[in-house]
Amino acid sequence: MTDDIRDTVDGVIGALADPTRRHLLDLLATHGEVTATTLAEQVPVSRQAIVKHLAVLEAAGLATSRKSGREVLYAVRPDALNATARWMTALATEWDRRLAAVKRIAEAAERDSR
Template identity: 40%
Template sequence: MIETTPIDTVMRALADPTRRAVFERVVRADEITVAELTQGSGVTQGAISQHLKSLKQAGLVAERPEGRRVYYRAQPEGLAPLADWINDYAVFWRERLDALRDLLKDIDP
């Protein structure tokens, strides 16, 4: 069986467009409830709760219960595995851009 890594968990959580939209709304808010996320989303409260559960398991959101409400806030450090993965490929792009710069200099000195 293949072991799941943090990057797999984050990518899987953000792969769903509805879940990404929920995450983006949480990011834009200081804190937000499920009811607030449901308003105007076209998604049921149960579905929003399931998306938040996935985001929480991926370390992308945290929850704070207060009475009968639960407030959600973004956890920016949850994106670290994704940022690290992208940074691993920065060398690839740097080399390609350097080669393109050299080519353009040769074409138009």
């Protein structure tokens, strides 16, 4: 159940951890559907490296691939990113909540000590 989310988050964060992959996502987002070969012309790495990155992005749910004739078109895919963003927001909120609780307790203790 919630393990799905954990897996999603795990994959997305792992995929986003690499700068080259983030760059590729930017290119995909701006250019729409593109092939790995096209991307290779705009990035200082080999086509093969890009194919691997795209595979990681696709496995993480951040990209989709579609075959059109002899070429493969890749595009961005927002769902997993959205889910991860929500997860992160919830986590940050949780941290805020806990820290606020700790602070309240500390202030209460401070008050008692006087």
